[in-house]
Amino acid sequence: xxxxxxxxxxxxxxxxxxxxxxxxxxxxxxxxxxxxxxxxxxxxxxxxxxxxxxxxxxxxxxxxxxxxxxxxxxxxxxxxxxxxxxxxxxxxxxxxxxxxxxxxxxxxxxxxxxxxxxxxxxxxxxxxxxxxxxxxxxxxxxxxxxxxxxxxxxxxxxxxxxxxxxxxxxxxxxxxxxxxxxxxxxxxxxxxxxxxxxxxxxxxxxxxxxxxxxxxxxxxxxxxxxxxxxxxxxxxxxxxxxxxxxxxxxxxxxxxxxxxxxxxxxxxxxxxxxxxxxxxxxxxxxxxxxxxxxxxxxxxxxxxxxxxxxxxxxxxxxxxxxxxxxxxxxxxxxxxxxxxxxxxxxxxxxxxxxxxxxxxxxxxxxxxxxxxxxxxxxxxxxxxxxxxxxxxxxxxxxxxxxxxxxxxxxxxxxxxxxxxxxxxxxxxxxxxxxxxxxxxxxxxxxxxxxxxxxxxxxxxxxxxxxxxxxxxxxxxxxxxxxxxx
Amino acid sequence: xxxxxxxxxxxxxxxxxxxxxxxxxxxxxxxxxxxxxxxxxxxxxxxxxxxxxxxxxxxxxxxxxxxxxxxxxxxxxxxxxxxxxxxxxxxxxxxxxxxxxxxxxxxxxxxxxxxxxxxxxxxxxxxxxxxxxxxxxxxxxxxxxxxxxxxxxxxxxxxxxxxxxxxxxxxxxxxxxxxxxxxxxxxxxxxxxxxxxxxxxxxxxxxxxxxxxxxxxxxxxxxxxxxxxxxxxxxxxxxxxxxxxxxxxxxxxxxxxxxxxxxxxxxxxxxxxxxxxxxxxxxxxxxxxxxxxxxxxxxxxxxxxxxxxxxxxxxxxxxxxxxxxxxxxxxxxxxxxxxxxxxxxxxxxxxxxxxxxxxxxxxxxxxxxxxxxxxxxxxxxxxxxxxxxxxxx
Numbered sequence: 002x003x004x005x006x007x008x009x010x011x012x013x014x015x016x017x018x019x020x021x022x023x024x025x026x027x028x029x030x031x032x033x034x035x036x037x038x039x040x041x042x043x044x045x046x047x048x049x050x051x052x053x054x055x056x057x058x059x060x061x062x063x064x065x066x067x068x069x070x071x072x073x074x075x076x077x078x079x080x081x082x083x084x085x086x087x088x089x090x091x092x093x094x095x096x097x098x099x100x101x102x103x104x105x106x107x108x109x110x111x112x113x114x115x116x117x118x119x120x121x122x123x124x125x126x127x128x129x130x131x132x133x134x135x136x137x138x139x140x141x142x143x144x145x146x147x148x149x150x151x152x153x154x155x156x157x158x159x160x161x162x163x164x165x166x167x168x169x170x171x172x173x174x175x176x177x178x179x180x181x182x183x184x185x186x187x188x189x190x191x192x193x194x195x196x197x198x199x200x201x202x203x204x205x206x207x208x209x210x211x212x213x214x215x216x217x218x219x220x221x222x223x224x225x226x227x228x229x230x231x232x233x234x235x236x237x238x239x240x241x242x243x244x245x246x247x248x249x250x251x252x253x254x255x256x257x258x259x260x261x262x263x264x265x266x267x268x269x270x271x272x273x274x275x276x277x278x279x280x281x282x283x284x285x286x287x288x289x290x291x292x293x294x295x296x297x298x299x300x301x302x303x304x305x306x307x308x309x310x311x312x313x314x315x316x317x318x319x320x321x322x323x324x325x326x327x328x329x330x331x332x333x334x335x336x337x338x339x340x341x342x343x344x345x346x347x348x349x350x351x352x353x354x355x356x357x358x359x360x361x362x363x364x365x366x367x368x369x370x371x372x373x374x375x376x377x378x379x380x381x382x383x384x385x386x387x388x389x390x391x392x393x394x395x396x397x398x399x400x401x402x403x404x405x406x407x408x409x410x411x412x413x414x415x416x417x418x419x420x421x422x423x424x425x426x427x428x429x430x431x432x433x434x435x436x437x438x439x440x441x442x443x444x445x446x447x448x449x450x451x452x453x454x455x456x457x458x459x460x461x462x463x464x465x466x467x468x469x470x471x472x473x474x475x476x477x478x479x480x481x482x483x484x485x486x
Numbered sequence: 487x488x489x490x491x492x493x494x495x496x497x498x499x500x501x502x503x504x505x506x507x508x509x510x511x512x513x514x515x516x517x518x519x520x521x522x523x524x525x526x527x528x529x530x531x532x533x534x535x536x537x538x539x540x541x542x543x544x545x546x547x548x549x550x551x552x553x554x555x556x557x558x559x560x561x562x563x564x565x566x567x568x569x570x571x572x573x574x575x576x577x578x579x580x581x582x583x584x585x586x587x588x589x590x591x592x593x594x595x596x597x598x599x600x601x602x603x604x605x606x607x608x609x610x611x612x613x614x615x616x617x618x619x620x621x622x623x624x625x626x627x628x629x630x631x632x633x634x635x636x637x638x639x640x641x642x643x644x645x646x647x648x649x650x651x652x653x654x655x656x657x658x659x660x661x662x663x664x665x666x667x668x669x670x671x672x673x674x675x676x677x678x679x680x681x682x683x684x685x686x687x688x689x690x691x692x693x694x695x696x697x698x699x700x701x702x703x704x705x706x707x708x709x710x711x712x713x714x715x716x717x718x719x720x721x722x723x724x725x726x727x728x729x730x731x732x733x734x735x736x737x738x739x740x741x742x743x744x745x746x747x748x749x750x751x752x753x754x755x756x757x758x759x760x761x762x763x764x765x766x767x768x769x770x771x772x773x774x775x776x777x778x779x780x781x782x783x784x785x786x787x788x789x790x791x792x793x794x795x796x797x798x799x800x801x802x803x804x805x806x807x808x809x810x811x812x813x814x815x816x817x818x819x820x821x822x823x824x825x826x827x828x829x830x831x832x833x834x835x836x837x838x839x840x841x842x843x844x845x846x847x848x849x850x851x852x853x854x855x856x857x858x859x860x861x862x863x864x865x866x867x868x869x870x871x872x873x874x875x876x877x878x879x
Contacts, residue, residue, distance in 0.1 A: 106693060107775045107800075128697070150642045157639075163646065164617045179852045185773035187605070187614065187801040189831045190849050190876050191658075191857045195616055195649025199642050219699040239556060245579060245670035284701050285731070287724040344638045348556035376640040377557075413641035420643060431643055432633065439624070439632030440645045442863035446856070458644070 006045060006088075009066040013048050013090070016058035021096070023047040032091050035076045035083040036137075040422055044071070044085035049096045053170060053178060053208035056092065060206065061176025063090055069452045072206045074114060074145030077137045079340060080421030082149060082201045082457055092206065094144050100124050101209070109167070109184070111211045114144025118151075121212065129214040132159035135417070136325045147207050150199030152417035154250045154324065157375030158283075159215075161417070163198040170209035171197065174448040184211070196443055201419050202454040204447040218283035221249070222293050223317045226305035227274035231255050231370060234276035235350040237303040238374045241280070242347065244299060246292055249283040251375035257334065258327045258369040258382065265330040266322040271307065278305075278374070279324055327371040328382070335367065335384035337393070339400045342418040343407035347377040356406050357381055364399045366392075378416035379407065405430055420458045428460040441465070495539050499546035503623050503631045503662035506542070510660065511629030513540050514869040522656040522871055524565060524598035527589025531602060531833050532655055532874035534841045544597045547662060550574055552637070558668040559620065559637055564597025564661050571596060580668045583612030587758045597661045603653030606758050607704035607719070609796055612669060615652055621665030622648035624658075627869040637665045650860070657875045658864040672703060672721025677753055678732035680716045680744035685709060685783030691716045691739035692797030693776055695732060702732070706757050709783045710792040716741060717753055760794035761803040768806040768814050768835040770821060774828040775800040785824035789817050800828075811838040818843060846876040 014022045023029060024046050033041045050056045063070045070090040073083040085091050097113035103124055104110075110121050110131070118138040121131040134153035135141055141151070146162045147169065168182040182194035197204050228234040234253050241251065254262065254277045259270055270277060280296060282289045293310075300308055311317035331338045345353050354370065361368040369382035381403050385396035404414050404427050414420070414427045428437065437459060445465030447453070456462060496518075500506040513520045521538035523529060524545065547563035550571060554560065555578045562571055568582075569592040575581050585606030588594045594604075600622075605614055612618065621635030624647065634647035651661050682688045688707050695705060695718055704719040716736055720728035729746050736744040747753060763769045774782050779795060782802040786793035795802040806817050814835065822830045832845035849857075854877045861868075861879050873879075 104777075105697060107777050108696075108798075150646075152640055152642075160613065160617060161640070161642075163649070164613050173856070177852065179856055180850065181853070184775050185801075185828055186775075186799050187603070187609075187771070187773040188829055188849075189653070189773065189846055190853070191654055191860055192603075192616055192649045192652055193853070193856060193860070195646055195652070196860075199646055216697055216699040218701070242558065243556065245673065247670065285699070285724070285728050287727045288701070288722050291723050344640050346554060346557040346559070346638055348554070373640070377638055378640045411636075412638050413636050413643050415643050416638075416640040417642055424643070428643070431636070435630040435632045436634065436644070438630060439626065439634065439647060439864075443645050443647065443650065443860065446859040446863045 005066055006068070009062055009068055010046055012062040013046065013059055016062060017048045017050045017055045021049040021051065032073065032076070032085060032093065035073070035078045035081060037079050037081045037421070037423055040081040040084045042085045042087045044091045045088040047091040047093055049093045051096045053172065056206055056208050057172045057176050057178050059092055060172050060174065063452060064175050064450065067450070067452070069455045071454050072148070072202045074142030074148070075117070075140045077141045078145060078149060078419065078421065079342070080415065080419040080423045082419050082421035084422050086455060094142065094206070097208070105129055107184070108214050109211055110214055111209065112143060114142060114147070114207050114210060116143050117141065118143055118146055121214070125214045126217065128217060130217050131165065131212060131214050133162045133165060136328065143210050143212070144207050147198050147210055148200065148202045149417070149419040152373070152378070154252055154373060157251060157373065158247050158249045163195060165213045166194065166198050166210060167213055168211035169194060169197060169207045171205040171207050173205045174450065174453040201421060201458050203444055203458055205453060220286040220289040221281060221283045221317070222289050222310065223279070223281045223320055224296070224308055224310040225270070225320055226278045226280070226300040227271055227307045228276045228278065228305055230275040231354050232351045233304045234278045235354065235374070237278055237300055237305065238350065239348060240299045240303055241296065242375070244295060246295065248280050248375065250279065250281040252279040252324050253277070253370070253372055253374040254324065254327060255370040257367060258331065258371040261330040261334045261369065262323045262326045264333045265326040266319060268319045268323045270323065279320055324371070331369055331382050331384065337385050337387040339383040339385065339396045341379065341381045341383070341400050341403055342415045343379050343404050343412055344416040345377045345379065345407045345410050345412035347375070349410040350374065350377065353379070353406060353410060357403055360399055360402050364395050366396055366399055373416070376416070377412065401427070422457055425458060425460045497541045497543070499543045501546040503625050506625035506660050506662050507629050507631045509540070509542055510625055510627045510869060514627040514867045517867065519872050520869050522660050524595035525567060525589060525593030527594045528598055528602050528604070530835070533845060533878065534837045535873035542660065544595060544660065544662070551663065553578070555580070559639065559665060560668055561637060561663060561665045562596045563663050564595060566596050567592065568594045568596055568599055575668055576671060579671050581671045582618065582666050583608045583669045584615045584618060585758065587762045589762070596664060600652050600661055600664055601654065601656045606761070607706055607754055607796070609801070610702065610704045610798055616649045618667050619648045619652055619664050620667050622651050622661060623663035624651060624660060625662050626659040627865050627867060631662070635665060639667045655875050656871045657861060657879055659870060672725065673723060674725040675703065675719055675721050675750055676725040676729040677747045677750035678718045678729040678736060678744055679747045679753060680736035680741035682714050682716070682741045683712045685714065685787055686780040687740045688714045688716055689780035689783060691736050691741050692779065694739040695735055696776060696798035698735060700728065700732060704754065705797040707779065707783065707793070707795040707797050708757060708760065709786060711787065711790055716797065717757065719750060719754065757794050760792055760805060763805050763834040766836050767808065768818070768839060769833045770804045770818060770830050771833055772802040772804065772825050772828050772830045774802055774825060778825065778828055782825050782828070785821050788824070789821060811836060811842070814839050815842050822847065849876060
């Protein structure tokens, strides 16, 4: 029987090529979750367009049919941002992975959304690099980075994705292709580019991305200092920042995560250390050398009992492997874990770590701490055994209390992973009704029909009023997926 | 922000975001327009529009709400003057890394600076103001007070309305409060100053520095009628040593007279000053790229104008020589033709000039349609600064 959905699938086959339209259950299963596996939803169809035109035709067809869609990059996101809408369309950008242009005079790279984060740095190295470096950079796509405004270990000094994206070609939810920003950095007009980056796929799909790349620093010095406790290491962070230093990265790991990572990276770090502080200075040779002395002195003064400096690139890579392996390595010490991404003002670090310890004891669960200490972005890893009755729920409750504690200290519910579906319930702890209403104004300007990644970011589904015009039934209303408020 | 020839009928000076929202709502309810002003140092920017019904000043909101020294953040009400904020931060060895000219009587406010996305030489190292504003509180014509972002430097919760408001010239609502990221002040500074006569050589020398792994605080080009220079400012305990390294690169790039200047603040004050025109003069801001820098300097040369440029960014301020309106209009048109496709926005200029041509230049039709959709959602009755923005928004 020919249904409206079958008609849509026919149109998608015409737009993307039949072999790039997946409708079989076994094929669709690959796409039922992103990097956050506890959320699962089965789409009706997955399309893999090969060009901006095909993306635009796909979105236009969905718009005509009133069917919601979710854009997806590598699927490595940790907030369920790419979770499909049940029986909706997933638009996977993984086939669009060409680097279109490299211009080192202006410091620009133009690429398609499916290009991996690391591939950009590789395309401009060794003289230049692309600073935002999420731990998943080997696999995560630049399109996903744009959607999530991804951070990484080096953003304390260098900033986030949003500070490096200068132009986007996007497909709006009605299928129209529009360019935001441009080759020039200081263009007049509304900063729609700034509003789009980090909008988690709810305002449209980026089909062409221009980023800035910067010269590779002349000198990089990486050291790790070991402390008795995370509190002591936190004091060191405060002292480093107060001294006016802006290191490329300041990362902290606690004893539990050092132990887990050691099993994966074998760096030979002391397993009895209460905390490891990984600090990377980069910049001019002279300035790095001068700051390195200060850094060593500060670490000693704040109680570091051992400091190791990476002797060469190979050792530096091992240090970083320890840090970047922390999430996956946690699987070696706990059957399951729940990752949080809250942020606190850096000066509240000791306070919040004590609170996390208290909560961990109260719930009888282990919490590993690994975080971007420079910018106060915590990644508590709440360990649990999903097979033990009630433990998953307790872990989630504990994680929620950590989030709330961070907001109460003046922080944020997410520093780099995004809201997605996972954290939208915490949005009201940070934002009031008027704040959410203002967010909705922006969303409605881009997507009045609510078809782009519905059910994400906002705590409760809401629809766009017309400006101006008579009432008409919303596609989601019609489908019983949302109510008018 | 737009100048108007007569005073508005009603003046309000709210002392809180809530009062601001109430004033906007009251105006919106009976279709009155509101012009938002701060220190009025940039009130001559944008389209010339009829006088508004209400003039709303943010100078009733002048609290430095927080300066979190250990966190390198601050929360400022919109009416706080940039100069005062910087003094406060400097006392703790910190700075808000945006350094545009403060305008007459140093009256530029943080709110007005954010609304106009103004910038100075530190744009080179510390990005633009959009990148330093980490949270915003806005009053909207529907009477609501909305916050976005927060007080921490890393935060992706919710939409980034702070960026949307930055450079929107108050046409989407009134910025009442902003949270900003601060940086440590560089203890010492030193500048490599390399004079030169030829625009192409200056641009090439700036480019040669820009691709090197140096970390200048600022990298500018200055040029007027055959007198020009590349200026690269460095900071930190090794500032002079770093600047000395830059001298070699500049000399090798065809600027043999490059010298080291340790007492460098006057040089940079002059650069900032070159971004503004007093008393009926005209300044145009070209949003270009490093590759197009030589052409922009040559265009300034052809007009006998002074150019102040961010060497690695490509943004150039052109100050036209004194002339009557007709000559200025002709000069702006010639400049735009020469620097196309770079947008060239007229900033300071007499009303007669800004009335005769579009100060904004034209963006693409699809982009402007999307901008209008955003405007309609935030300010459906066109209450806030109507007409002063791009395409008459």
